[in-house]
Structure formats: C-alpha cells, structure tokens
Amino acid sequence: MGKWKICCAVTAVLFIIVVVVLVTLCFTLFKPKDPKITPQSVTLESIHLVVFPVVKGNVSLGLEVTVDNPNYGGFKYRNSTAYIFYRGNLVAEAPIENDSISARAKHNISTKVIIFAEKLGTDGNFVIDILSGILNFTSSTILHGKVNVFNILKLKASSSSSCNISVLVQNQTAYSVCKIKTRL
Ligand SMILES: *[C@@H]1O[C@H](CO)[C@@H](O)[C@H](O)[C@H]1NC(C)=O
Ligand SMILES: *[C@@H]1O[C@H](CO)[C@@H](O)[C@H](O)[C@H]1NC(C)=O
Ligand SMILES: *[C@@H]1O[C@H](CO)[C@@H](O)[C@H](O)[C@H]1NC(C)=O
Ligand SMILES: *[C@@H]1O[C@H](CO)[C@@H](O)[C@H](O)[C@H]1NC(C)=O
Ligand SMILES: *[C@@H]1O[C@H](CO)[C@@H](O)[C@H](O)[C@H]1NC(C)=O
Ligand SMILES: *[C@@H]1O[C@H](CO)[C@@H](O)[C@H](O)[C@H]1NC(C)=O
Ligand SMILES: *[C@@H]1O[C@H](CO)[C@@H](O)[C@H](O)[C@H]1NC(C)=O
Secondary structure (H helix, E strand, O other): OOHHHHHHHHHHHHHHHHHHHHHHHHHOOOOOOOOEEEEEEEEEEEEEEEOOOOOEEEEEEEEEEEEEOOOOOEEEEOOEEEEEEEOOEEEEEEEEOOEEEOOOOEEEEEEEEEEEHHHHHOOOOHHHHHHHOEEEEEEEEEEEEEEEEOOOEEEEEEEEEEEEEEEEOOOOEEEEEEEEEOOO
16 A cells, blocks of 8 residues: 555545544534523512402513523524413413523523403402412413524524412412423
8 A cells, every 4th residue: 555545544534533523513512402491480579459349450470581501502582472371361471572692501581471450350260369369370481593503503492481370469479380391
C-alpha cells in the first residue's frame, strides 16, 4: 500500500467517526424535546362575590408557571391562552403572549385570570358550592411552539399542564394540585 492510500483510509475512517458522532448527538443530546411546564403557584388575588339577590362579582386568580427548556436550542412559543373551568365548563381565559426561551434556560410566566360570577351563577351547583365554602376550578395551560437547535434540528413542540384549584371562600385562600401533561 502506498502512503496515499493509507492517508486516504485514515481520513475516511476519521470522517466516518465524525459523522457517526454527529449523527448520534443529533439523535440523543441535541434531539429536540418538549419543554416542561411546572406550575409554581395559584394565588387568589381577590374575591368579590355577592349571591343575593343576584349572583355577581368576580374572582381573580394569579397563575404562575415555570417553563423549562431542556434543549440545546431556543424554544419559541406562540400566543397562548390559560383556561379556567368550573364544573367542566369554560368560565375564564387569560392570554399568554408569545415569547422565546433560550437554550437550556428556565422562564417564568405569570398571568392573571378574572372569573366573572355571572359565568358561575348559570351552574345550578354554584350556590351549593358557595354555601359549602369551596369553589373548585381546573386550569389548563398549553404552549405551542418550535424548538430550533443550531438551525438544523427543528421540531414543533408543545408543553402543557393542568391544575385542580380549590378556592376557600371564608379565609380567601387558594390551594392547587397540578400535573404536567406530556405530549398531546
Ligand atoms: C370585581 O368586582 C369588584 C367589586 O364588585 C369591582 O370593584 C371590580 O372592578 C371588579 N373587577 C373587574 C375586573 O371587573
Ligand atoms: C400576540 O399578542 C400580542 C398582544 O395581543 C400581539 O401584539 C402580537 O402581535 C401577537 N403575536 C402573534 C405572533 O400573534
Ligand atoms: C411575538 O410575535 C411578534 C409578531 O410575530 C414578534 O414581532 C415579536 O418579536 C414576538 N415576541 C417575542 C418576544 O418573541
Ligand atoms: C421562577 O419562579 C420560581 C418560583 O417562584 C423561582 O424560584 C425562580 O427563581 C424563578 N425563576 C426565574 C428565572 O425567574
Ligand atoms: C373540591 O376539591 C376538594 C379537593 O380536591 C375536594 O375535597 C372537594 O370534595 C371538592 N368539592 C367539590 C364540590 O367538588
Ligand atoms: C382555610 O380554611 C380551611 C378550612 O376551612 C383550612 O383547612 C385551611 O388551613 C385555612 N387556610 C388558611 C391559610 O387559614
Ligand atoms: C383533579 O381532580 C380530578 C377529579 O377529582 C382527578 O381525576 C384529577 O386527577 C385531578 N388532577 C390533578 C392534577 O390532581
């Protein structure tokens, strides 16, 4: 074998190793993943409710979530909405403005939802719940966006979480139990 052939063979082997390493990295470490939303807190900001003679007023909740972007690239999410349900019916929503989270960073999003009592009053159980002193809500937050790793690996990603929220009317506090949903 001539010097050139050895040189060529070594170069080819190195090239193959580099390609294999890059491809492996693309499918492992750099592979785009869904960001994770972790609800931090649900706070009762204010509660003004009158049930007699008519149901009126409002309940204002502060929602805070942390979005953890595990990717080696930025996550850009579109304008989104946080939804609040009462006994299965959508009663309030709050906007979450589009933003981006840089690679391997965490980002807090807080938003405020105002639930108008008129929406709750239409449910026959509302008065019963008020008398029992507990209003239960569920919340749902989904972020849709894109992950872009080095402009090569791109993925549509989404992240979502939901919470069971109990508002205790007497002492005006809110308790929440949340879970993170994986891919939809
Ligand atoms: C909520 O109700 C209180 C008391 O009725 C009122 O002062 C306040 O303006 C209401 N908030 C909104 C956003 O309508
Ligand atoms: C998101 O919502 C904000 C405020 O409503 C608006 O100014 C902006 O243009 C929206 N962005 C997109 C990408 O729709
Ligand atoms: C939100 O979307 C608007 C419209 O597409 C864009 O101009 C703005 O830069 C985006 N904001 C962030 C923080 O990405
Ligand atoms: C997000 O909020 C959590 C809990 O409130 C706090 O521990 C963390 O430092 C905040 N992170 C950022 C990036 O602001
Ligand atoms: C509200 O939620 C609490 C805690 O999850 C539960 O103990 C209670 O029974 C619920 N109340 C109603 C009326 O669903
Ligand atoms: C609010 O009241 C409930 C029961 O009515 C109790 O379990 C809870 O500890 C109270 N919370 C605070 C902050 O006082
Ligand atoms: C919320 O409550 C419902 C019904 O009680 C239960 O099935 C669900 O798992 C709860 N969700 C969370 C996040 O705890």
